[in-house]
Amino acid sequence: MLRRTLERFTLTDLFMWLVGGSIILLVVVGSVATLRAGNYTARHWFDFVVFGIAQGSVYALIALGYTLVYGILRMINFAHSEVFMSGAFTGYFIANSMSRSGFLDRNPIIGLLAIFAVAITTSVTVAVLLERIAYRPLRRSPRLVPLITAIGASFFLQYTFRGLYGSQNRAYPEVDALDGAWSLGGEFVIQKIQVLVIVAAALFMFGLYMFVQRTRTGKAMRAVSEDKDTAALMGIDVDAIIVRTFILGAALAGAAGVLYALMFRQVNFFMGFIPGIKAFTAAVLGGIGNIPGAMLGGLFLGLFESVGPTLFLDGLGIPAPYQLKDVIAFTMLVLVLIYRPTGILGERLATAKA
Amino acid sequence: MNKKTSFNWLGAIQIGLIGGVVALLVSLIGMVEEFSQRDIISGVITMGQTLIVIAILMAGYFAASRAAGEAATMRAISGALAGLVASALLTGLVVIIPPLNLRSIFPNASPALINILTFNQETVVGILYLLITGAVVGTLGGLIDILPAQIRRSVVLALFWVGLLGLLQELIRVTLTNMPQVGAALKWMFGSRGLSIPGAVAVFIVVAGGNYLWAARGGQVQDRFRALPPTQRRASQWGGALVVIAVLLYLPRILGPYLSEVANIVGLFILAGLGLNIVVGFAGLLDLGYVAFYAIGAYVMGVLTTNAIGQNAGQIVFGPEFSFWQALPIAVGAAVLFGVLLGIPVLKMRGDYLAIVTLGFGEIIRILALSDFLKPYIGGSQGIVEVGQGEIGNFVFGTPQTLYYMIFAACLLAVFISWRLRDSRPGRAWKALREDEDVAQAMGINLVATKLLAFATGAAFSGLSGAIFASKVGSIYPHSFNLLFSINVLALIIIGGMGSLPGVFVGALILAGLPELLREFAEYRLLMYGALLIVMMLTRPEGFWPEATHRRELHEEFGAEGEPRAEIVKTPGGAR
Numbered sequence: 001m002l003r004r005t006l007e008r009f010t011l012t013d014l015f016m017w018l019v020g021g022s023i024i025l026l027v028v029v030g031s032v033a034t035l036r037a038g039n040y041t042a043r044h045w046f047d048f049v050v051f052g053i054a055q056g057s058v059y060a061l062i063a064l065g066y067t068l069v070y071g072i073l074r075m076i077n078f079a080h081s082e083v084f085m086s087g088a089f090t091g092y093f094i095a096n097s098m099s100r101s102g103f104l105d106r107n108p109i110i111g112l113l114a115i116f117a118v119a120i121t122t123s124v125t126v127a128v129l130l131e132r133i134a135y136r137p138l139r140r141s142p143r144l145v146p147l148i149t150a151i152g153a154s155f156f157l158q159y160t161f162r163g164l165y166g167s168q169n170r171a172y173p174e175v176d177a178l179d180g181a182w183s184l185g186g187e188f189v190i191q192k193i194q195v196l197v198i199v200a201a202a203l204f205m206f207g208l209y210m211f212v213q214r215t216r217t218g219k220a221m222r223a224v225s226e227d228k229d230t231a232a233l234m235g236i237d238v239d240a241i242i243v244r245t246f247i248l249g250a251a252l253a254g255a256a257g258v259l260y261a262l263m264f265r266q267v268n269f270f271m272g273f274i275p276g277i278k279a280f281t282a283a284v285l286g287g288i289g290n291i292p293g294a295m296l297g298g299l300f301l302g303l304f305e306s307v308g309p310t311l312f313l314d315g316l317g318i319p320a321p322y323q324l325k326d327v328i329a330f331t332m333l334v335l336v337l338i339y340r341p342t343g344i345l346g347e348r349l350a351t352a353k354a
Numbered sequence: 355m356n357k358k359t360s361f362n363w364l365g366a367i368q369i370g371l372i373g374g375v376v377a378l379l380v381s382l383i384g385m386v387e388e389f390s391q392r393d394i395i396s397g398v399i400t401m402g403q404t405l406i407v408i409a410i411l412m413a414g415y416f417a418a419s420r421a422a423g424e425a426a427t428m429r430a431i432s433g434a435l436a437g438l439v440a441s442a443l444l445t446g447l448v449v450i451i452p453p454l455n456l457r458s459i460f461p462n463a464s465p466a467l468i469n470i471l472t473f474n475q476e477t478v479v480g481i482l483y484l485l486i487t488g489a490v491v492g493t494l495g496g497l498i499d500i501l502p503a504q505i506r507r508s509v510v511l512a513l514f515w516v517g518l519l520g521l522l523q524e525l526i527r528v529t530l531t532n533m534p535q536v537g538a539a540l541k542w543m544f545g546s547r548g549l550s551i552p553g554a555v556a557v558f559i560v561v562a563g564g565n566y567l568w569a570a571r572g573g574q575v576q577d578r579f580r581a582l583p584p585t586q587r588r589a590s591q592w593g594g595a596l597v598v599i600a601v602l603l604y605l606p607r608i609l610g611p612y613l614s615e616v617a618n619i620v621g622l623f624i625l626a627g628l629g630l631n632i633v634v635g636f637a638g639l640l641d642l643g644y645v646a647f648y649a650i651g652a653y654v655m656g657v658l659t660t661n662a663i664g665q666n667a668g669q670i671v672f673g674p675e676f677s678f679w680q681a682l683p684i685a686v687g688a689a690v691l692f693g694v695l696l697g698i699p700v701l702k703m704r705g706d707y708l709a710i711v712t713l714g715f716g717e718i719i720r721i722l723a724l725s726d727f728l729k730p731y732i733g734g735s736q737g738i739v740e741v742g743q744g745e746i747g748n749f750v751f752g753t754p755q756t757l758y759y760m761i762f763a764a765c766l767l768a769v770f771i772s773w774r775l776r777d778s779r780p781g782r783a784w785k786a787l788r789e790d791e792d793v794a795q796a797m798g799i800n801l802v803a804t805k806l807l808a809f810a811t812g813a814a815f816s817g818l819s820g821a822i823f824a825s826k827v828g829s830i831y832p833h834s835f836n837l838l839f840s841i842n843v844l845a846l847i848i849i850g851g852m853g854s855l856p857g858v859f860v861g862a863l864i865l866a867g868l869p870e871l872l873r874e875f876a877e878y879r880l881l882m883y884g885a886l887l888i889v890m891m892l893t894r895p896e897g898f899w900p901e902a903t904h905r906r907e908l909h910e911e912f913g914a915e916g917e918p919r920a921e922i923v924k925t926p927g928g929a930r
Contacts, residue, residue: 012698012802019699076706093459134888144640145891147706148848151642152887155841159881163383166461273837277717280710323725330714330721337711338699 020339023331030312040310043187048307054194054263056302057201061256062279063286063294064208065249071225071289072245075143078150079130081276082157083250086126088257089161089267091119092170099173108177115258123254126157127246136239162269169268172261197259204255205295208248212291217244225289274326278305281333287343296344305329366417366432370439370492373413377406377444381471384462385878390470392872394520395554396545402470404517410440410488414495422499430496437492438485445481448472504569512562519557520548525613525871602762606755614754616870618826621761622819623866626843627850627858628768629815634844635853636781637808638788640709642840643716646696647689647813649723649835651820653732654685656830659742678744678751682821689817690810697809701802704791716840723832737831741824757826764822768815772855780807785853838880842866845883849890850899857899864898 034040062084069077095115098104104111134153138146178196181189212218223231224241232238260275261267282301286293308328313321336343380386390402399407417436418429447463448471450456456463472480498506519526523544543553579587606614626648633641658681676684696715700708722728724735732738744751744760751760775781783804786794795801824830846865850857865883869875875882 010802012701015698076710134892137892141891141895143706144638145895147640147709148844149888149891151841151844152884152891154884155880156884156888159878159884160379160383163385163462163878163881164379164460277710277713281714284707284710318727324721324727327718327721327725330718333714334699334711334718337703337707341703341707 016338020335023335026316027312030314030316033316034311034314037314039314041187044310045307046188048310049303050190050194052303052306053299054197054302055306056282056299057198057205058256058260058263058298059275059279059282059302060295060298061201061204061252061259062275063282063298064205064291065253066280066283067286067288067291067294068221068245068249070283071291072221072228072242073135073139073146075135075146076150076280077135077249078147079134079153079157080127080249080253081272081279082154082161083123083127083130083272084253084257084260084276084279085267085269085272086157086161086257087119087123087250087254088261088271089165089170089269090122091115091254091258091261092172092267093165094118095173095261096170099175104173105176108175112175112258116255119258120251120254123250123257124247127250127253128243130157131243131246136242158269158272165269167269169266172265172267174265175262178262193263197263200255200259204252208252209291211248217241221245277333278329281329281336284333284341285336285343287345290343290345293343293345300344301329301332304332362421363432363435365420366435367439369417369420370413370436371443373409373416373436374440374443377409377440378447380405380409381444381447381467382460382462383878383881386470387462387464387467388877390466392521393523393545393548394517396548396550398548398551398554400470401521406444406471407491410437410491411495411498413437413440414492415499416495417492418496418499426500429500430493433496433499434489434493437495438489440492441484441488444471444488445484448477448481448484452477504566508562508565508569511565512558515561516549516554516557520554521872523548528610528613599766603759606758609755611754614758616867618754618757618761619870620862620867621758621765622823622826623843623846623862624765624858625761625768625819625822626816626839627846627862628765628772628855629812629819630843631847631853631855631858632772632775632784632815633808633812635847636776636784636788637805638784639805639808640706641712641809641812642709642837642844643696643712643714643719644812644816644843645835645837645839646716646719647693647816648820648823648839649719649832650692650813651685651689651817652824652830652835653723653738653820654688654817655681655821655824656738656741657732658684659825660738660740676742678742678825681742682744682818685821686814686817689813689820693809693811693813694806697806701805713837713840716837720832720835720837723835733830735832737829738824739829741828741830743825743828751825757822761822764818768818769855771811775811776855780804784808788853841880841883845887849886851896854899860899 062080065080065083066077069075069080095104095111098111098114130153134149135146138149178193181191182195183189212221220231220236220241221244223234223236224238224245228238231241256275260271278301279298282297283294284297285301286295286297288294305325305328309321309325312328313324318324386402386405388402389405390400392401393399394401394404413436414433418433421429421432424432448468451463451468452465471484473483474480475483498509501509527540527544542550543556544550545553549557579590582590605617609617626644629647630641630644633639633644655678658676659678660675696712700711703711723732749756751757783794783799786797786799787801787804791801794804823834827834842865846861847858848861849865850859850861865886869879
């Protein structure tokens with residue numbers, strides 16, 4: 001047994017083990033050094049964690065869009081990040097006009113719902129058009145073709161919205177009701193906006209889960225993702241189900257867009273790119289095609305990214321570790337894909353193709 | 355729906371609506387206004403108007419072809435209807451914009467746009483003009499559909515050339531003014547901002563006539579060429595190649611510094627494209643982090659040759675002051691090393707996972723270059739300045755015209771290597787890999803070596819390109835090395851035709867050359883790349899100059915010139 005393993009052990013395997021080992025070593029050494037230096041109090045860590053969870057729930061919402069589409073079409077919808085952006089960006093205009101008329105501060109709940117409605121509508125429209133124009137004609141093409149189309153669509157949408165709405169940053173208005181923080185006793189406080197993000201994201205995810213598990217459409221979606229041809233034979237309209245999948249993913253992305261904008265207070269045409277990649281990472285992390293996996297992966301990635309730079313890198317004496325948070329996210333993406341392409345929850349779909 | 359004729363009016367209206375939405379979008383994203391500074395035909399039609407005309411023309415054409423089988427007049431009428439509907443949507447814009455003041459949302463919904471759409475007339479008259487023009491253009495689109503296939507092809511090609519020459523008017527004039535022999539002809543052909551009317555007519559007649567004649571008679575020429583004995587055929591091909599090289603060598607003297615600079619940019623993209631062509635086109639490994647190797651080549655060149663060392667020049671402490679020629683092999687070597695190092699982890703990945711991982715690598719490299727962490731070594735966001743220049747004796751590769759020769763030599767080398775590799779054992783192994791990885795492995799191809807060779811060769815070309823780029827610009831900033839570069843290179847090889855060497859040149863000329871020449875394009879560069887990628891994948895996934903051409907020549911499968919031959923659609927990534 002051991003001999004067989006050794007015989008199969010090649011130089012490239014050795015290299016991979018060395019890379020993996022040194023990264024783990026770096027992480028451990030860095031964490032120990034940071035904790036021993038004690039520059040950060042419990043309150044700092046608490047803030048990092050809460051921020052990480054809030055950020056992670058947004059990632060999870062976007063990741064669900066990737067996972068849903070991947071589960072059904074086996075393609076990475078590279079333009080999903082632009083679906084997210086379009087919702088947030090369009091939501092800005094209604095948020096801004098409501099804020100200027102004072103409506104948003106007087107009726108924050110109705111106002112926020114209106115923003116969500118506009119953002120979700122826009123995202124859904126974009127996604128449906130995308131599916132109809134760019135993806136549907138290519139359903140039977142070789143894998144690379146729809147992927148390249150998706151990349152093209154991503155840039156096309158980005159620069160279309162840049163042309164439509166302008167290239168400058170727009171600042172989302174402040175909502176009075178969401179300003180400030182709640183004290184949790186002692187030195188621990190939690191920002192209201194972060195609570196909203198976490199609760200709203202949890203609600204959306206719960207809604208999605210129930211939809212997929214309990215409704216007829218959800219059942220059909222699961223059937224199509226299992227086997228398109230058989231599902232068609234069972235009388236399921238595969239094209240319609242695919243459109244509905246895109247709609248669901250886009251609705252979540254639009255909601256995520258508003259939450260993201262409320263948290264970071266800024267929108268522009270390029271805002272989708274980085275969260276998009278991260279959400280994809282989250283989807284892969286949880287096991288792409290797997291709905292609870294995407295939620296878990298999102299939270300995990302958000303936490304990692306928020307706590308990681310300080311925990312791992314600060315102790316190593318690296319200046320401005322927060323600049324490198326994206327490096328941590330991308331490194332995680334690469335590591336997961338290399339060492340465990342099936343993700344945390346090990347969806348078997350992924351083994352068939354990675 | 356009219357029962358008597360059972361004619362599909364709704365179809366024409368639907369297509370008209372789509373055309374109108376496209377025209378609306380083009381207007382609202384600002385292309386129409388931005389492009390209105392340039393005339394295609396001087397004083398007659400601007401480039402911005404051309405965009406709208408094309409949208410309506412296409413609507414008319416598709417509406418007419420949807421009515422195929424009807425009488426010609428019906429097809430023309432449905433074209434007109436589609437054009438009318440499309441322009442009606444645009445009039446909606448004209449009516450809505452002034453009272454609602456949409457500029458706070460759509461910055462491009464400006465009065466200038468309205469003026470363009472209404473031909474600088476009063477609102478009511480302008481709307482009337484717009485509707486009439488829309489109907490007329492739609493009818494013309496319908497007429498294009500009615501024409502016999504060969505004439506239609508000639509007409510479309512001629513229109514394309516009129517547009518192209520009109521666009522490049524400035525360029526052609528600047529280039530050719532120092533040739534007095536053609537001065538008079540130029541003056542006759544070009545107006546102040548585009549083609550003159552007689553010039554446009556002449557171009558149209560020449561191109562359409564020439565194309566029609568070539569279609570009728572060109573087959574004979576090709577037959578005669580193919581009837582030649584192989585030695586003579588090869589000799590004439592070599593002769594052709596030598597003539598092209600001689601012209602290219604003489605080019606910078608004609609072009610002048612500005613156009614030489616453009617040629618250099620195109621050349622660097624060709625070089626990088628040739629590298630990615632090996633990775634994506636030959637081996638079918640979709641690499642979205644290609645910029646990493648370009649950055650590594652540039653940074654190694656910069657760090658090794660910069661003169662700006664010490665306190666007065668950022669914080670770069672490492673600078674052994676190599677000469678350009680000493681640093682060049684090191685830069686290429688470093689790129690190759692990273693190509694292999696980044697290649698090993700992704701050996702087992704395929705398709706979209708590979709794309710995402712390589713994208714991640716590219717971003718990691720960029721963020722690291724930008725970070726304070728590596729600032730003491732490579733300058734962080736302040737970059738590296740005073741990168742060394744290559745020199746041979748007294749000949750310094752500093753000006754665009756001299757650099758041209760260095761880039762030209764590098765491209766020549768890369769073309770030669772690609773060409774020889776393509777037809778050799780590794781090249782065939784790559785293609786086998788591209789078609790089906792499992793089968794390739796079963797046939798005894800060493801996947802690890804084959805993939806790593808592809809990554810290494812691709813990285814070498816990219817590193818070379820980056821190193822020359824660093825020397826050409828003289829300074830390096832991390833912002834130059836973002837994802838857009840990778841997408842740019844990917845787009846150019848896809849447009850040209852994946853795996854095709856001439857395709858790389860075509861793609862680079864279109865995607866890197868045109869935006870440099872036409873400033874207006876620069877703004878909408880990525881928008882058009884995106885649209886081009888989608889349209890190419892939907893209609894012609896094999897690219898403009900597909901790889902299989904030579905194979906078809908061997909198989910004597912020639913259709914009419916310029917006819918897309920869809921029976922062999924070559925796209926890599928057949929692996930599932």
